[in-house]
Amino acid sequence: MTIGIPRALYYYIYYPMWEKFFKELNIKIALSPKTNKKILDLGINYSIDEICISIKLFHGHVKYLIDQGVDYVFIPRVLYEENHKSNCPKLLALPDLIKDSFDIQDSKILSPKIYLNYGSKKSREEMKKIGEIFVKDEKKINKAIRESIRFQRLYESYLYKNYGDTLELYEKLSNLKILTKNEEDYDLKIGIVGFPYDIYESYLNGSLLEKLKKMGVKYIVSNMLYYDKINNSYDFLSKDLFWHQSNVCLKSGLYFLKNKKIDGVITLSCFGCGLSSIYTKLLDIFNEERTKKPLMHIVIDEHTGETGIITRLEAFIDLLRIKKGEGYV
Amino acid sequence: MSKRLIIFPRMGNSYIAFKTYIKNIGDIPVVPRPLNKEILELGVKYAPEGICFPFKVLLGQYLDTFEKLKIGKDKKVYILCLGGYGPCRFGYYNALHEKILKELGYKNFEIVTVEWINGPLIKGLPKFIKMVFKLIGFNAPWNIIRGFINAAYKLIAIDDVEKKAYKIMPRELNRGDTEKAFSEALKIIDEAPYNNLKKIKEAHIKALNVLKEVEIDEVKEVLKVGIIGEVYMLLDYDNNREIEKKLSYMGVETDRSLTTTTWADDRIIHVKRHKKHMMEIVKPYLGEFIGGDGQESIMNTILYKEKGYDGVVHILPFGCLPELVAKEILVKVSKDIDMPVLTFTLDEQTGEAGLITRLEAFVDLIEKRKEILIRKN
Numbered sequence: 001m002t003i004g005i006p007r008a009l010y011y012y013i014y015y016p017m018w019e020k021f022f023k024e025l026n027i028k029i030a031l032s033p034k035t036n037k038k039i040l041d042l043g044i045n046y047s048i049d050e051i052c053i054s055i056k057l058f059h060g061h062v063k064y065l066i067d068q069g070v071d072y073v074f075i076p077r078v079l080y081e082e083n084h085k086s087n088c089p090k091l092l093a094l095p096d097l098i099k100d101s102f103d104i105q106d107s108k109i110l111s112p113k114i115y116l117n118y119g120s121k122k123s124r125e126e127m128k129k130i131g132e133i134f135v136k137d138e139k140k141i142n143k144a145i146r147e148s149i150r151f152q153r154l155y156e157s158y159l160y161k162n163y164g165d166t167l168e169l170y171e172k173l174s175n176l177k178i179l180t181k182n183e184e185d186y187d188l189k190i191g192i193v194g195f196p197y198d199i200y201e202s203y204l205n206g207s208l209l210e211k212l213k214k215m216g217v218k219y220i221v222s223n224m225l226y227y228d229k230i231n232n233s234y235d236f237l238s239k240d241l242f243w244h245q246s247n248v249c250l251k252s253g254l255y256f257l258k259n260k261k262i263d264g265v266i267t268l269s270c271f272g273c274g275l276s277s278i279y280t281k282l283l284d285i286f287n288e289e290r291t292k293k294p295l296m297h298i299v300i301d302e303h304t305g306e307t308g309i310i311t312r313l314e315a316f317i318d319l320l321r322i323k324k325g326e327g328y329v
Numbered sequence: 330m331s332k333r334l335i336i337f338p339r340m341g342n343s344y345i346a347f348k349t350y351i352k353n354i355g356d357i358p359v360v361p362r363p364l365n366k367e368i369l370e371l372g373v374k375y376a377p378e379g380i381c382f383p384f385k386v387l388l389g390q391y392l393d394t395f396e397k398l399k400i401g402k403d404k405k406v407y408i409l410c411l412g413g414y415g416p417c418r419f420g421y422y423n424a425l426h427e428k429i430l431k432e433l434g435y436k437n438f439e440i441v442t443v444e445w446i447n448g449p450l451i452k453g454l455p456k457f458i459k460m461v462f463k464l465i466g467f468n469a470p471w472n473i474i475r476g477f478i479n480a481a482y483k484l485i486a487i488d489d490v491e492k493k494a495y496k497i498m499p500r501e502l503n504r505g506d507t508e509k510a511f512s513e514a515l516k517i518i519d520e521a522p523y524n525n526l527k528k529i530k531e532a533h534i535k536a537l538n539v540l541k542e543v544e545i546d547e548v549k550e551v552l553k554v555g556i557i558g559e560v561y562m563l564l565d566y567d568n569n570r571e572i573e574k575k576l577s578y579m580g581v582e583t584d585r586s587l588t589t590t591t592w593a594d595d596r597i598i599h600v601k602r603h604k605k606h607m608m609e610i611v612k613p614y615l616g617e618f619i620g621g622d623g624q625e626s627i628m629n630t631i632l633y634k635e636k637g638y639d640g641v642v643h644i645l646p647f648g649c650l651p652e653l654v655a656k657e658i659l660v661k662v663s664k665d666i667d668m669p670v671l672t673f674t675l676d677e678q679t680g681e682a683g684l685i686t687r688l689e690a691f692v693d694l695i696e697k698r699k700e701i702l703i704r705k706n
Contacts, residue, residue: 048657050647050674077617084448086415089619089650096615097654100661111616239424242415269379274418274650277379278425285428299379 001134002028003110004065004073007035008058009091012166012196013223016173017118017152018074021127024144025135030070032061035203039064044302046101052272053204053301054197055090055097062098071108073098078114081244088243088275119149160226165209165219167200186218188320191256193222193249193283194268194276198300205268205298206306208313215317220262222252230255236286246275253283257291264294264320266313271301294320332357333466336394337409338387339363341564342491343589345519346484347409352523353476354466359398359406361390364567368393369677375429382646382676383561384422386568391430401435407463412444417621417651420444439463479526483518486533488588490514493540495585498577500545507543508574514539551582552695555633557626558644559652562675563587569644569675570684576642579692584638586629587622595625614658623651630662630670640669640695642688647676669695 003022005011022029032039035057043060065073075095080086090097095111098104110133112126124145131141154176158169163179172179190212192199199221202210212219230251233240241247249267256265267283269276280297287295296316298309333356337347344360351358362368364386372389391408395401413420423442430438441463446453465473494511501507514536521532554576562568563585573583595603608618611627618624630641643659645652656672663670671691673684 048653048660051653051657079617084414086620089416089621089623089654092416092617092619093615093623093654093658096617097657100614100658103661237424238427239421242420272379272648274379274381274648277377277648278418278421281377281380281425282428285432288432 002030002070002072004030004032004062004068004070006058006061006065006073006075007032008061008201009054009094009197010076010078012200014076014114014118014152015170016155017148019173020151021131021144021148024147025131025140027134030065030068032064035060035201040203040302047097050272051090053270054195054201054273055094056302057201057204058094059098059101063102066102066104072110073104073108074110076114077111080115081117082247083116085240085244085247086242088245118152124149159224162220162224165200165221165224166196167202167209184218186216188216188263188317188324189218189220189261190264190266190320191220191222191252191259191262192266192268193253193256193279195245195249195273196221196223198268198270199223204270204300204302204304206304206309208266208268208298208309211310211313212317215314217317220256222249222256225252225255227251234258234286236290237282241275241279243275246279249276250279250282253279254286257283257287257293257295262293263324264296264316266296266298266316268298268300271299294323334359334400334404334406335409336361336391336406338390339565340561341566341589342487342515343484343564345487345515346480346589348519349483349523350476350480351409353479354468354472356407356466359394359400361394362397364390364565373677375433377425379648380425381418381648381650382568383419383559384425385677386561386565387422388426388429391426392433395430395435395438401430401438403437406438408438408440409464410440410442412442414444414447415620419621475524475526479523479529482526482529482533483521484589484593486518486529486536487515488590489533490518490536490540491585491588493537495573495577495583497540497543497545498574499551499580499582500547500549502544502546504578507540507577510539510543549580551580552640552692552699553582553584553638554640554642554692554695555584555586555629555636555638556642556644557586557629557633558642558673559622559646559649560587560592562644562646564589564592568646570679570681572642572644572673572684572688575685575688576692579689581692584633586625586633614662615654619651619654621649621651623655626652626655627658627662630659630668631666634666634668638668639699640671640691642691643670643672645672645674647674669698 005018019029039060040057042063043056046063047056047059062073075098077095078087078091095109099106099109110130112130115122127145128141131144135141155169158176158179163181227248234254241250253265256262267280269280283295287293335351335356336359339361348358348360368389371392372385376385376388400406410423412423423440427440441460443464446457494507498507517532517536521529556563576583607624607628610631611624614627615624626643633641645656659670
């Protein structure tokens with residue numbers, strides 16, 4: 001019995017919890033490989049042309065898993081992650097999209113609903129239903145849920161304490177506790193704003209983070225900030241955005257722009273993403289009105305070439321260095 | 330209190346009714362011009378690139394009206410528009426419009442967002458009450474109630490006339506007669522006095538009589554096509570490039586799944602009943618409410634099949650989130666229930682000729698399909 005987990009979308013947010021949950025229940029997980037050309041092509045073939053690249057990639061990963069012959073595909077339906085908020089319509093209908101594009105049976109898709117956050121009562125009940133499919137022992141399921149939530153919290157605490165970004169932490173997920181903070185020297189510190197599934201999808205964005213590391217730039221990604229701390233409107237917003245993930249992006253963007261220790265901000269979004277179109281504009285207006293910080297928007301899609309991104313990135317970093325008075329000119 | 334200038338988004342012919350309401354509460358309505366290239370260019374220029382088409386249209390309308398009438402800078406103006414709390418982006422339009430208009434130097438305006446309370450009541454209620462006061466102004470309650478009733482009657486009359494017009498348009502003997510009669514009928518409703526319900530009702534009957542005078546071929550067999558999609562694209566002729574008229578001239582009877590009155594009934598008056606009914610129908614395909622008109626599109630496709638329609642035309646603005654989901658799911662629905670669906674994604678770059686060619690091909694196909702089906706039985 002194997003459960004396939006696509007390495008896309010919410011994988012970059014909730015994976016530690018899912019891994020722990022299934023491990024506790026002694027169920028084998030099949031994780032789809034890192035995105036490659038084949039998966040991208042599968043995704044493009046099996047979805048409609050106008051939808052955003054993140055959803056297309058998700059289709060590709062699911063198709064890959066189905067071709068590998070997994071017994072179930074795990075596609076949670078995240079309804080809302082914050083009180084009185086909602087989620088992107090495409091994510092709300094994610095299991096339905098997959099079901100309708102691949103003609104697979106309903107029962108092969110495991111789609112627990114996640115309400116509010118992974119630890120809420122309703123979400124626990126949904127996870128319990130998933131556990132009951134495989135294991136009869138209720139105590140064991142409860143323990144698995146408890147452990148998985150604890151593990152997710154642990155992972156997030158390391159993330160918020162800046163022990164590394166999501167990809168770095170995922171590599172060392174089995175022994176988080178021995179992690180040490182690497183206090184390297186850096187001359188620049190920039191903030192990166194975007195959904196985790198765009199920023200950490202290194203195949204699409206031309207390994208943006210690695211490039212930055214090579215250039216000796218320290219970065220903070222928006223999901224490495226503790227949300228409750230940055231969640232205020234900076235007397236700028238008359239209304240919060242309705243989607244938690246884009247709210248995180250907007251608020252962290254505002255935080256980066258206001259923070260004097262951050263030298264520049266890069267936003268990364270994918271073409272056709274409705275939520276990004278709003279928060280990038282708001283950041284632009286805020287920056288124009290108040291902070292006047294270097295701010296760059298990168299939009300990716302399936303045709304994005306790596307060189308284009310590198311050129312823009314290098315130019316941006318050079319400009320920042322010149323601005324700081326240690327440039328090459 | 331002096332009279333306020335109130336702008337509202339122009340959407341199809343519903344402006345006639347909104348005008349009536351604003352006149353009833355003693356203010357001056359400002360109606361944006363019908364969509365043209367100039368307005369669209371303004372909207373596209375200042376709106377974020379990736380945002381949906383209706384946002385650009387609305388922004389263009391506001392900017393155009395501000396410029397033409399020289400308001401918004403010295404003269405205060407109010408903008409009246411619906412709001413919401415997602416998951417569709419429409420709910421955030423007003424907040425973003427406000428920011429963009431202010432950035433462009435228009436400081437003297439206020440957007441009145443008509444929306445229900447979201448979140449804790451203690452926080453939301455004062456905001457809601459404030460909004461209501463702005464919506465109704467300082468008026469006697471009977472004025473407001475009269476305004477609502479008169480506007481509602483005009484709305485019903487407009488929708489009724491529209492529905493009848495598109496029913497007879499494919500059957501008319503002299504091409505163009507219905508269109509002329511239709512615009513005359515609308516004029517009659519528009520000219521009916523805003524504060525006299527009796528006269529409005531009379532105008533309704535008079536307008537219907539005008540349509541009855543059009544000579545039609547009553548026995549003509551016509552194809553029936555339902556039109557589904559995003560509400561603003563459906564209701565505004567300039568947004569959907571008069572798709573109903575085009576289909577009518579190809580000899581197809583059209584039915585629009587949404588009208589202003591059914592929209593108001595489903596989304597404001599009987600929300601719960603409508604939602605329950607809808608989610609029951611779409612359950613095999615969609616497990617969750619996705620906002621906008623996405624689930625309505627899926628539901629109406631299924632309902633049109635039950636009603637015996639020959640095909641469905643799906644219209645969505647580029648980048649619309651819920652409709653995109655609907656588009657992907659409709660592929661499966663169409664296969665399952667054996668119903669031809671033609672999808673149009675429209676935005677500022679859509680050409681007219683491509684649209685007509687695709688429509689003609691679609692009509693040819695469903696015509697042949699119907700013939701084959703009849704022969705089989």
